[in-house]
Amino acid sequence: MTKIVILGGGYAGLRTVRQLAAAKVDAELVLVNQNSYHYQSTQLHQVAAGTKEVADITFDIQGVLPRGVKFVLDRVTTIDREQHRVLLASGSELSYDYLVNALGFESESFGIPGVEENSLPLVDIPTALRAKEELENHLARYQYSHDENDLAIAVCGAGFTSIEYMGELAYRLPKLSKQYHFPLDKVKISCIEAADKILPMFEPDLAVWARQYLMDHGVTFYTSTSITAIEPGKVISKDSSFNANTIIWATGVKGSKVIADSGYDQKRNRVIVEEDLSVKGNPCEFLIGDVCAAMDPNTHRPYPTTAQISVVQADCAARNIEARMQGRPGIPFTYTSTGTVCSLGPLAGVAQINFLGHWKLKGMKVGLVKKITSDRSAFELGGVKAMLESN
Template sequence: MSKHVVILGAGYAGLRALHELQKGTNDIKITLVDQNDYHFEATDIHEVAAGIQTSERITYPIKDVVKTACTTFVQGRVEKIDSENQLVHLKDQEAIAYDYLIVALGYESESFGIPGVEEFSLKMVDIPTSEKVYQHLTEQMEAYKETKDENCLKIVVCGAGFTGIELLGSLHEGKKKLAEIAGVEPEKIQLYCVEAVTRLLPMFSEKLGSYGIDHLKKWGVNFLVGKPIKEIKQDTVVYLDNQETNELNELKAKTIIWTTGVSGSHVVGDSGFAAKRGRVMVQPDLTDADHHNVYIIGDCSAVMDKESNRPYPTTAQISLKMGEHAGKNIKAQLKGEPTKEFTFKSLGSVASIGNSHAFGEVGKMEVKGYPASVIKKMIMDRSLFETGGVKEVLAKGRFDFYR
């Protein structure tokens, strides 16, 4: 009887695993589960939040990549994994039994228990939350027309990580459209970023990180660095202004967007896997330590980088590689062959600051400015190709290289 492989999550890791498993295997049945009927490019959601891209442009239907001869797609919300009985429990649907399981449930916004984050700030983690950010922004611009309250024109991004920086770049580009709604000049819309540490973007050299920050500063973004956020109140960010005296200060704004980091899906910890911030330290072959038929990949997974002796950072690039590897290892297990150790060599990472500027590293080379933005688009097209194939690249790829 053919074995049943269940993949949870149709993000970068899950879809890449699906492709691998759908390639030349007759003796398996695959079920792919996702709460949405579409895949979204998680690296591009800041553009939707800033209103410079529509969500249609960064999504495609999951059915486009499902080979119905071997794969069934189930739209449903995973609530719990019962790894002892090899069952996946879904909300209001029948449980699914598996022989092999790939857990690729992605990430969630991390509040670090800071009071008021859930109530008074906007998350930006998926399509609905990103669309909500843009809707909120347009509402504030409309409100300004009525009230002339300057706080309606203030936007605070909390955290200057990769996500915060890319969001600020897109918000700068989105200012023109927002200003038109408010009936003001774009310069009247003020962008702020409050960041806890002083050494920003530690994945890059100090010089390269400063290039990105200085670029945003030139565009008028106000940075408050070395100012950990302690609380979010209604229309207010409360931050530690002086670490010696413990003096707090407040920044008022009608739009507060929370981008201080992510954790893996809560489902993983809730299901009894040994997760820390939703990430499980997996075996070198990407399986769970206690279950050799359960692969945990993508943002739910932590894999040790032997060179740095720290887990690899979560990126789309590593998620894609993990997906491919998990798929290959399951195929090996089905043939009675041993699984292989996961190895990863980062090709580098590039952060966009708007549509035609970027900075980052490709291999050992530092890239910045317009050429970096071209590389960034090529990276985005490659990711799209790896999950969606040629069809999605032709439909949704980035080819606006020419100025």
Template sequence: MKRIVVLGAGYAGMRMVKRLAAAKVDAQIVLVNKNPYHYQSTELHEVAAGTKEPADITFDVAQVFAKKKNVRVVIDEVTKVDQDAKKVELKNSDSLSYDYLVNALGFESETFGIKGARENGWPLIDVDTALAARKHLEDTLKRYKTSHDANDLRIVVCGAGFTSIEYLGELVYRLPDLAKEYGFPLDQVKIDCIEASPKILPMFNQNLADWGVKFLEGKGVTFHVSTPITEVKPDAVMSNDTAFPAGTIIWTTGVQGSHIIADSGYDQKRNRVVVEDDLRVKGQPDQFLVGDVSAVPNPDNGRLYPTTAQISIAQADCAADNLVALINGGTTKKFVFKSLGTVCSLGPKTGIASIDMMGHWNLKGWLAAVAKKMIADRSALELADIRTMLESD
């Protein structure tokens, strides 16, 4: 019997294993993940701001597959893929050999080599980093009551991409409650968002982007566009000679793929590998790369697709079908992606959305927030499959 090893229980890895298990392919499926739980990374900003708890965005991986006899879950950290020996090296247990490998190890924070970013910025990458960012923010705001140091009330969010904007939305929603709890003057809190490019939310049309920016500005956020960050100090973010003082620096400038990609000798850029059109690795016909570790050119314009949960899930579906076809002696198909649109929350109650389902819809306000919640709930339901957990045998 063949052994398929899937690395990472994120959106791509979970979806992959669910689809392979459902296909009843004649193979043993081994899913390796460093934590016993899956986390909805699209909701990490909510944990970081304190509007959600880790329990709201996580579920137990082994429990999801408990009834699947052909699935084994290994909780361990991957340290390297030995592509020549077809083995995965693990931190705490013996290496795992594979016939087929699916690498879905996901994303890590990108610092672009900016001095001090790693040491002084708080990234939002997983549950631990989101909780650490939250603790630092709350401790710093709380300290103001005794320190009276204006810097304790200053927050800088680095980058104005999706994660930054969604974090800002949760932050401005949460601050009034924190002010009550910790007794700091809400009107003296200063929030700066610093972005190198001239545009904010470029993936939306101008009207929606302006609405989102105005909403956040109305809640006290100041945007600084065309402002490249050159250094991150412990108490300030620098753009050349301009300092943006801050007691809390949130580092959400962008992501790269898992460092295991470079460590394992893949031909990569920012730990992402340009894959073949059936999602296999060039020269490694037994290996698929899906999710944020892969880079897939959009055939319409030749540019790489952005890294999103939506694409990760679509890739997993395609790669699972291709893997089943290979095992059954069939042929693989090309990955084709049809975007369902983009939704950006601005706190739990509002947002902006550009949706391509049954027509094209531009939404702003509470309807966009409802759309975001529906997508997140559906994704959790599909990945965790509540039904499998409730079945009696």
């Protein structure tokens, strides 16, 4: 029997499994993931800030898999593409006829010295929990240390993760102040960004509103400020430095290192794929999600890696595998964004919605939009059970 192996239990991998199972393809379906749970990566910042618990953004993978799908709990180390084998950390291996590689992302240091040793990325559940622990330890320590750096938080980058994290942090800090007995007015949140603006994916007026909202809640922005090094308790730029005992690193991500380790032609562990999302020269291998560089015909640049685009890519890859198995031509990947939502804590945010027109939203109403978006994502990946588990 034909064997289809899907690597990664994130947005792209889980959606692919569900679509292939729904299509009733005549094949054995195998999903490989290093964790027994799926986590909503778009909500990791909430765990890091302490406004959500791990259980709020996770659900059990095996509990939502379609009947007949085999689940392998293991970590992928490399892919032997010539022999059609996936090598696993346990020492075992999986053969495949079709491969869907959706292994997800890792933090990108851009080669800046000290990043990995001295800062806190937000890329999975363990890193989010570590960021929360470090933050609260420093805040709690202030009443004994009286070290102002214990109340200083440096956030590196001004993209989605950074902005949403600072929004959650601003919301929670008053409660933390009462819990750990530190003066709220002495907390210093600095956001250091190399570009000259924040949230470049939003229209300028919404980005300006988000920036002002965070400034009103204690965030100081340092744009056009390139980071040259991270030292213990210090972010270094060309012209200045920022002292902080909590340093969050959210400047960008790259694809899984398995891509480079497996010999793909890649850049930042992303591979430029064919129109149907297959790998050039290997029509039975598909790359989707964070390891995929699908080209936008309008900009001639790769689409950004988002949860929304990962789900659409999964649908396309599943349809093309089904078509290839049946001897039919596949379809090219096309994408039209339905909108973008950026929360600034549970009570505010900005959004661009492309549904029945083009809508621009800001303020409290965005919190409801964000919740609807998160619930819909969980439902698409695991049905009603997953949606209820991650609430």
